[in-house]
Amino acid sequence: PPPVRLTDYRPYPFVIKHVHLDFFLEPTKTRVRNKMTGKRSFGEHALMNLDGENLKLISIAINGLAVPEEEYEITPEGISIHMPAGEFCLEIETEISPETNTQLSGLYMSGGRFCTQCEAEGFRRITYYPDRPDVLAPFDVRMEADKDAYPYLLSNGNPVRSGNIGTDRHFAIWSDPHPKPSYLFALVAGDFDVYTDSFTTMSGKETPLAIYVDKGDSDRSAYAMDALKRSMSWDEDVFGREYDLDVFNIVAVRDFNFGAMENKGLNIFNAAYVLADGQTATDADFEAIESIVAHEYFHNWTGNRITCRDWFQLCLKEGLTVYRDQEFSADMRSRSVTRIKDVIRLRSRQFAEDAGPLAHAVRPDEYARIDNLYTATVYEKGAELIRMLRVLIGDTAFFAGLNRYFDSYDGKAATIEDFLNAMQLSTSEDLRNFARWYSQSGTPTVTAKGVHDTIARTYTLTLKQHTSATPGQPDKIALPIPLKTALFSGKGRRLSTKLNGQANDEHLLILRDFEQDFVFTDVSSAPIHSLNRGFSAPVRLVDGLNDANRSALAAADNDPFAQWEGLQTLARNILLEMSKDEDGDHKDSLSAFIDAIDEAYTATIDDPAFAALILRMPTVGELILDQKDADPSKLHATRLKLKRAIARHMQGSLVATVQHSDTGVFDPSAAAAGRRALKAAAIDLLSGLQDEHADRIYESFLSAPTMTEKLSALNALANVENGGPSGEYFDKALLAFEEEWKDTPIVMDKWFSVQAMSIRADLRARLHRLCSHPDFDFKNPNRVRAVAAAFAMNNPVGFHAPDGWGYEFLTDIILKVDGLNPALSARLTTSFESWRRFSPDRQAHAEKQLRRLDDANLSKNAQDIITRALA
Numbered sequence: 001p002p003p004v005r006l007t008d009y010r011p012y013p014f015v016i017k018h019v020h021l022d023f024f025l026e027p028t029k030t031r032v033r034n035k036m037t038g039k040r041s042f043g044e045h046a047l048m049n050l051d052g053e054n055l056k057l058i059s060i061a062i063n064g065l066a067v068p069e070e071e072y073e074i075t076p077e078g079i080s081i082h083m084p085a086g087e088f089c090l091e092i093e094t095e096i097s098p099e100t101n102t103q104l105s106g107l108y109m110s111g112g113r114f115c116t117q118c119e120a121e122g123f124r125r126i127t128y129y130p131d132r133p134d135v136l137a138p139f140d141v142r143m144e145a146d147k148d149a150y151p152y153l154l155s156n157g158n159p160v161r162s163g164n165i166g167t168d169r170h171f172a173i174w175s176d177p178h179p180k181p182s183y184l185f186a187l188v189a190g191d192f193d194v195y196t197d198s199f200t201t202m203s204g205k206e207t208p209l210a211i212y213v214d215k216g217d218s219d220r221s222a223y224a225m226d227a228l229k230r231s232m233s234w235d236e237d238v239f240g241r242e243y244d245l246d247v248f249n250i251v252a253v254r255d256f257n258f259g260a261m262e263n264k265g266l267n268i269f270n271a272a273y274v275l276a277d278g279q280t281a282t283d284a285d286f287e288a289i290e291s292i293v294a295h296e297y298f299h300n301w302t303g304n305r306i307t308c309r310d311w312f313q314l315c316l317k318e319g320l321t322v323y324r325d326q327e328f329s330a331d332m333r334s335r336s337v338t339r340i341k342d343v344i345r346l347r348s349r350q351f352a353e354d355a356g357p358l359a360h361a362v363r364p365d366e367y368a369r370i371d372n373l374y375t376a377t378v379y380e381k382g383a384e385l386i387r388m389l390r391v392l393i394g395d396t397a398f399f400a401g402l403n404r405y406f407d408s409y410d411g412k413a414a415t416i417e418d419f420l421n422a423m424q425l426s427t428s429e430d431l432r433n434f435a436r437w438y439s440q441s442g443t444p445t446v447t448a449k450g451v452h453d454t455i456a457r458t459y460t461l462t463l464k465q466h467t468s469a470t471p472g473q474p475d476k477i478a479l480p481i482p483l484k485t486a487l488f489s490g491k492g493r494r495l496s497t498k499l500n501g502q503a504n505d506e507h508l509l510i511l512r513d514f515e516q517d518f519v520f521t522d523v524s525s526a527p528i529h530s531l532n533r534g535f536s537a538p539v540r541l542v543d544g545l546n547d548a549n550r551s552a553l554a555a556a557d558n559d560p561f562a563q564w565e566g567l568q569t570l571a572r573n574i575l576l577e578m579s580k581d582e583d584g585d586h587k588d589s590l591s592a593f594i595d596a597i598d599e600a601y602t603a604t605i606d607d608p609a610f611a612a613l614i615l616r617m618p619t620v621g622e623l624i625l626d627q628k629d630a631d632p633s634k635l636h637a638t639r640l641k642l643k644r645a646i647a648r649h650m651q652g653s654l655v656a657t658v659q660h661s662d663t664g665v666f667d668p669s670a671a672a673a674g675r676r677a678l679k680a681a682a683i684d685l686l687s688g689l690q691d692e693h694a695d696r697i698y699e700s701f702l703s704a705p706t707m708t709e710k711l712s713a714l715n716a717l718a719n720v721e722n723g724g725p726s727g728e729y730f731d732k733a734l735l736a737f738e739e740e741w742k743d744t745p746i747v748m749d750k751w752f753s754v755q756a757m758s759i760r761a762d763l764r765a766r767l768h769r770l771c772s773h774p775d776f777d778f779k780n781p782n783r784v785r786a787v788a789a790a791f792a793m794n795n796p797v798g799f800h801a802p803d804g805w806g807y808e809f810l811t812d813i814i815l816k817v818d819g820l821n822p823a824l825s826a827r828l829t830t831s832f833e834s835w836r837r838f839s840p841d842r843q844a845h846a847e848k849q850l851r852r853l854d855d856a857n858l859s860k861n862a863q864d865i866i867t868r869a870l871a
């Protein structure tokens, strides 16, 4: 089928003034009565096109009269109906089978409950409707179901009435006064435990809050509830946005294709992002729960009150909402640590996407399958564009522009142009060039070269930008790139210098052309430049510094991000140097690097979360991005060598860190999590010394008071593989873990993925064992991801095994998943996105598997990824 194009957008010719839905819920035969009132809004179109997929039509009537068969036509995509002139009341009754819906899009069953997922195009699997985000209407919903099996009946908006129907059945009516697009519709029916609380909004309205979870899990909802209340309060304080319904509900489900969904007033979550306590969740889980709860809540304004005109504008809601949740996390936790983690994620996922065959613009101008547009580029790069915009126009203009956007587009479906126009009216900076960031794909590389003139006391920094060709975009234009910049003396002192007559110790350089000079004055001696501080622009930087300058900066820089970045660059350089020359001893550069790490570690030990990041070496996945014909096994071996050298040098302080454990009640705070992160980093380094610390790590596993510590010890034991008794610790620990957690699926997902991410000689056999484990379930996305995505996305050594078995293993899984869940199989297929970066033998193996997938006549979602990967 031809792609959907941005230029083909046409407004819908009918207005839907009101929707009333009636659900008669039965697992295999649910009846849906849909009553839409409306009128034609323009044109003479007699035909009304409604989307519909997998629906059994029962009846159709207009203004109370059955529509004769010749007046409508049903196609696999929907229904076209001849409409009379004027106002209409269109009633359509359909039947669906939630129980057999394994795609998890539309109305489906999870754990014996009814639930929905309608973004992006799931509503058309529930009833015939103009399933597009620019058709907004208020919805009333009535549902009835068996009373014992489904005691809770929930939908969007406010509860209106509920009651019994005879002895066995009951009903509930919900009304959502805010006009919304169909993708925000939600319905849930089932039995739950409920965790309740309330929040008083800034105008004094007390709003009941509830989280619906599996029976027995309500204690594990306390953290999500706390995160929700903090989000509600933060959005009022920072963005002036208040909640707008009488209730707010969250439901946790076991089977879900994504993290969560922002349905109006009724967020539906993957249970993995709701449930947490110290015993069952890691600190990373707590962090993810906090940010996802916030993200979905923030959508209430950025996405729900103001929605997208069409799916090309997806970044309008997603980029802005990710930016908001990142700012929230930065305010709740450490700003610098949050920023570093966000940048790690951006580089490893989005930069990789931008560098391969799946590269696309933040707002692309065509797509084949909308489900495949929920990407790191739309989300993470989309958030970076918002952050960059704020840097470019300043805080005052940024918030004035946002307020103008909220005021102008509330209740409407908007575009990126609408957003940028609102911003433009608040700033003198010309944003026309900035808009190019939305349409141009690929990551720009900025190259810097500085020349000091002793006599003129100037420092001329020449900056160049280059973006390589990406699919469909061979030629690139220059983008405005804001780079926060400081100059340091050779001894590492930050200099106050002048740029364009303005004295400052940090300047904002805006690189607008392909090449530009920036002349700093009052610079008495040759300085060292520090560029892109705080990662002010999402670019790759070739800064032209030597490692001695970089070490001097890393030791002196007061910007934690710049300090961390300097050390990471040093680490990357030494790792690439060592892997190029495996036999060399690299003594001098190694010892200079280890001294720099040790010094930074000692200096930052009072901020353990940051110190943990100092000890973290770039991953194989990150290193691959800097190479052509990359060899992951070789990079892994080099990385182990470097980690071993660090561990040997810092053994004393690492052991002391490992021996520390907080006592008393579990504390999920960022400070306590930081201490555990440091302990995990130390354990990971020490595990490289194999037998020397294996007993200590095994002991630490057995006595771990929290899941974070248990899992970091388990991960470290995966690294101990020497054939001796300690080589068996990993399997012994896994056995104990399984015994303890076999009845808790979210925890067992960790058990599956720790093995899928391990680099051990028996990895292949282990993966096959995991897939035939009685608890492995191809229908449950969390479980499939725990094995297949953990392996293909987080175990580059195994996935890119030289003989191609990793590619074959993933392909076998994709072939099995596709018939059940195309969105999931497409997502797994993206693991092939970098296949052309590897050695020719690996490329041949990957291509063979991609061709196998191509020949298998898979879903449109998977086929879209396969076709682009092979192009």
Ligand code: HT7
Pocket (backbone or CB within 6 Å): 117, 119, 120, 257, 258, 259, 260, 261, 262, 295, 296, 299, 318, 371, 374, 823
């Ligand atoms: N806006 C939500 C997107 C989403 C989704 C997309 C495709 C298939 C299933 C999905 N579940 C949720 C999530 C968010 O960004 O908040």
Ligand code: ZN
Pocket (backbone or CB within 6 Å): 295, 299, 317, 318, 321
């Ligand atoms: Zn979102």
